[in-house]
Amino acid sequence: MKVLGIDTSSKAASVAIMEDNKLISEYTINNNKTHSQKLMPIIENMFKLNEMSANDIDLISVCIGPGSFTGLRIGVATAKAIAHVRDIPVVVVNSLEALSFNVSMTNKTVCPMIDAQKKQVYTCKYSWDKDSLLKVEDIDVKKVEDLAEELKSSLEEFVLIGEGVDLHKEVFGNINNVYIAPNSHRASRASSICEIGIEKFKKGDTKNHYEVVPYYIRKSQAEVQYDEKMKRLKEDGK
Amino acid sequence: MKDIITLAIESSCDETSAAILKNGREVISNIVATQIDLHKKFGGVVPEVASRKHVENIDAVIQSALDEAGMIFDDIDIIGVTHGPGLVGALLVGLSTAKALAFALNKPLVGVNHIEGHISANFIQHKELEPPFICLIVSGGHTHLAEVKDYGKYEILGRTRDDAAGEAFDKIARAMKLGYPGGPIIDRLSKIGNKDSIKFPRIYLEDDSYDFSFSGLKSSVLNYLNAKKMKNEDIVVEDVAASFQQSVVEVLTNKAIKAAKEKGYDKIILAGGVAANSGLREMLINECKNYNIDVKYPSLDLCTDNAAMIGCAAYYDYINGKVDDLSLNAVPNLKLGQK
Numbered sequence: 001m002k003v004l005g006i007d008t009s010s011k012a013a014s015v016a017i018m019e020d021n022k023l024i025s026e027y028t029i030n031n032n033k034t035h036s037q038k039l040m041p042i043i044e045n046m047f048k049l050n051e052m053s054a055n056d057i058d059l060i061s062v063c064i065g066p067g068s069f070t071g072l073r074i075g076v077a078t079a080k081a082i083a084h085v086r087d088i089p090v091v092v093v094n095s096l097e098a099l100s101f102n103v104s105m106t107n108k109t110v111c112p113m114i115d116a117q118k119k120q121v122y123t124c125k126y127s128w129d130k131d132s133l134l135k136v137e138d139i140d141v142k143k144v145e146d147l148a149e150e151l152k153s154s155l156e157e158f159v160l161i162g163e164g165v166d167l168h169k170e171v172f173g174n175i176n177n178v179y180i181a182p183n184s185h186r187a188s189r190a191s192s193i194c195e196i197g198i199e200k201f202k203k204g205d206t207k208n209h210y211e212v213v214p215y216y217i218r219k220s221q222a223e224v225q226y227d228e229k230m231k232r233l234k235e236d237g238k
Numbered sequence: 239m240k241d242i243i244t245l246a247i248e249s250s251c252d253e254t255s256a257a258i259l260k261n262g263r264e265v266i267s268n269i270v271a272t273q274i275d276l277h278k279k280f281g282g283v284v285p286e287v288a289s290r291k292h293v294e295n296i297d298a299v300i301q302s303a304l305d306e307a308g309m310i311f312d313d314i315d316i317i318g319v320t321h322g323p324g325l326v327g328a329l330l331v332g333l334s335t336a337k338a339l340a341f342a343l344n345k346p347l348v349g350v351n352h353i354e355g356h357i358s359a360n361f362i363q364h365k366e367l368e369p370p371f372i373c374l375i376v377s378g379g380h381t382h383l384a385e386v387k388d389y390g391k392y393e394i395l396g397r398t399r400d401d402a403a404g405e406a407f408d409k410i411a412r413a414m415k416l417g418y419p420g421g422p423i424i425d426r427l428s429k430i431g432n433k434d435s436i437k438f439p440r441i442y443l444e445d446d447s448y449d450f451s452f453s454g455l456k457s458s459v460l461n462y463l464n465a466k467k468m469k470n471e472d473i474v475v476e477d478v479a480a481s482f483q484q485s486v487v488e489v490l491t492n493k494a495i496k497a498a499k500e501k502g503y504d505k506i507i508l509a510g511g512v513a514a515n516s517g518l519r520e521m522l523i524n525e526c527k528n529y530n531i532d533v534k535y536p537s538l539d540l541c542t543d544n545a546a547m548i549g550c551a552a553y554y555d556y557i558n559g560k561v562d563d564l565s566l567n568a569v570p571n572l573k574l575g576q577k
């Protein structure tokens with residue numbers, strides 16, 4: 001079984017093809033071009049160099065977030081369309097779990113971070129139990145300063161990964177119980193998306209492309225403001 | 239010659255649409271999922287909300303277009319998609335989908351200018367229509383007066399320097415708390431109201447200019463409403479609507495006729511959402527009779543945003559040799575004539 005993995009949750013666009021447990025190909029571009037400019041060209045190139053076509057793919061594993069709203073939509077729309085044409089199932093993977101997969105088998109707590117703008121990050125915590133990744137804290141949006149304080153005051157040791165580390169190096173760089181994963185492990189990688197996807201597929205945890213949507217965590221700003229306005233009006237009316 | 243079947247996708251604002259056309263002008267299916275109700279409570283289109291809805295709807299809309307046409311993906315020869323102008327996040331959903339379809343099907347991708355799509359709606363509606371002609375494109379997002387020299391060949395004569403005509407309708411409707419979208423509501427009220435009751439300005443700019451400006455008219459209407467409110471006088475919304483609409487329609491009509499006469503054309507074609515405005519249609523037809531100018535416009539469902547018009551424009555771009563690669567990006571401020 002061949003799986004195509006797609007991750008556009010952070011600045012990096014990453015795609016991979018994995019066959020059962022063997023990585024066939026992986027492309028990552030972490031430059032400043034938009035996902036719209038990066039994603040399809042690297043998919044097209046990867047297939048060409050592997051002398052494969054979309055017809056060779058049996059499963060699509062896509063990162064649904066959290067992360068950049070626009071980036072997620074580009075990746076998700078792409079995954080949905082390919083799955084639609086091929087009539088194959090989709091597996092959805094969360095961005096922070098996929099990142100944590102980059103630093104396998106550590107005995108430290110893994111803390112992935114993806115930029116949520118306004119000096120905030122999408123984050124959570126994972127730990128490895130032998131060869132399985134366990135979520136030890138739910139996904140949340142945290143202020144960079146708050147997260148740094150939290151890590152600092154903890155007795156545990158942490159490995160930090162994700163673009164959030166690069167964006168806020170001055171905040172996380174000098175904490176005693178915090179280790180920063182090497183460059184090669186820090187960016188999102190579609191091979192992790194493929195690997196998690198295959199495991200989910202084996203458990204029957206697949207979706208039809210019609211059901212696949214990004215996982216935003218946050219409402220849109222307009223909805224937040226509207227809800228606040230409605231709440232105010234309700235209180236005034238009392 | 240073999241038929242060319244186009245699958246077209248449009249998601250530049252608040253309609254998710256997919257269409258299938260045969261040889262550019264024959265619409266086999268045209269599915270439009272509108273989000274109007276979703277945006278009503280915000281009083282206008284919210285880009286993030288629109289983008290989210292597009293991604294939820296798009297594959298079902300495409301499948302409906304295929305089902306209604308009785309076709310499968312393998313029947314498709316080219317993929318056309320709006321890549322600008324429009325809301326960038328919204329555009330990117332349709333564009334990403336189209337690029338992935340083009341890849342998976344191994345078919346050519348053609349990026350389409352949305353404004354050219356509006357013009358092309360007329361080629362679908364009027365089977366005998368051929369360029370050249372003068373085209374007045376009016377919608378919530380744009381106001382253009384253009385010389386359509388050939389399929390895919392345009393010269394812009396004038397455009398709005400501030401608000402689009404449709405935008406002015408929305409803002410006036412909002413100021414009078416009439417609801418959203420404002421265009422159809424004001425048009426309906428105008429039929430009851432007296433268009434000569436309030437004298438709002440007609441802004442023609444310089445004598446030799448085909449450009450438009452609606453912000454002065456908008457302020458003048460808002461000032462009128464404010465003054466009435468200060469004096470505690472009742473406002474006759476029908477009269478305000480009719481008088482405002484008349485100001486817009488007169489300027490649009492006169493500029494379009496001036497362009498046709500000066501450039502030597504006997505056809506004026508209306509395009510865009512505001513082409514559905516009955517006041518504009520009536521006045522343009524009546525005035526053009528005096529100059530033997532033929533007026534054409536698309537039916538209502540082809541005036542508002544839809545993928546069929548994009549498919550028509552994609553077809554003519556394609557037979558003129560335009561094919562895009564998969565790095566095609568969304569261009570939110572793409573100009574008419576820019577590919």
Ligand SMILES: [Zn+2]
Binds near residue numbers: 352377379542
């Ligand atoms: Zn439009």
